[in-house]
Amino acid sequence: MTAALPVLTQTKLPQWKTASWEDYKRLRDEEEAHRLFFHAGWLLVKDMGWEGISHAQIKDLFIMLMGLWFIAHPEPTAQSMSGCLIEQSGMQAAAPDLMLYVGEGCPQWKTGEQRRVDLNKWRVPDLVGEIADTTLATDLDEMKQLYAALGIREYWVIDVQGRRVMIFGLGEMANISNMRVRKC
Numbered sequence: 511m512t513a514a515l516p517v518l519t520q521t522k523l524p525q526w527k528t529a530s531w532e533d534y535k536r537l538r539d540e541e542e543a544h545r546l547f548f549h550a551g552w553l554l555v556k557d558m559g560w561e562g563i564s565h566a567q568i569k570d571l572f573i574m575l576m577g578l579w580f581i582a583h584p585e586p587t588a589q590s591m592s593g594c595l596i597e598q599s600g601m602q603a604a605a606p607d608l609m610l611y612v613g614e615g616c617p618q619w620k621t622g623e624q625r626r627v628d629l630n631k632w633r634v635p636d637l638v639g640e641i642a643d644t645t646l647a648t649d650l651d652e653m654k655q656l657y658a659a660l661g662i663r664e665y666w667v668i669d670v671q672g673r674r675v676m677i678f679g680l681g682e683m684a685n686i687s688n689m690r691v692r693k694c
């Protein structure tokens with residue numbers, strides 16, 4: 511007797527590759543949409559194809575909950591800019607799943623300007639987050655280092671499969687190990 515097993519194809523996950531700032535800019539300025547990350551000579555390109563169902567549901571739920579919280583607590587003001595490219599020219603760039611500014615000094619776009627947040631002009635977001643449906647290892651390592659280098663003080667990783675939220679108080683690079691975990 512012979513048993514036939516279906517052939518399983520493994521989803522190819524994006525990989526960090528060595529690159530220059532010029533390589534990053536070339537991809538950034540293409541018409542094709544990508545989520546780009548650049549840090550210390552390494553580039554990660556995520557195709558902006560369809561998000562998985564779990565990823566999309568968690569992202570929408572998070573944004574909705576943040577909106578409800580700020581409706582109930584109108585001071586200070588807050589602005590969500592999820593999916594927007596943030597860039598520190600020549601050094602780092604990222605397009606987090608979640609990005610939140612609290613208080614004054616939120617970036618404002620003006621006609622004729624590039625459609626990204628220039629961190630040489632604007633302050634860093636107060637919180638960024640990644641929804642880890644298939645990218646947990648990268649989100650807990652390289653992404654955390656990138657966001658700490660950008661000076662972002664709070665970083666959330668929402669682990670879809672593990673049903674938990676990990677909150678990192680990045681502060682200074684020496685404090686990267688400061689973490690809280692909340693089980694959902």
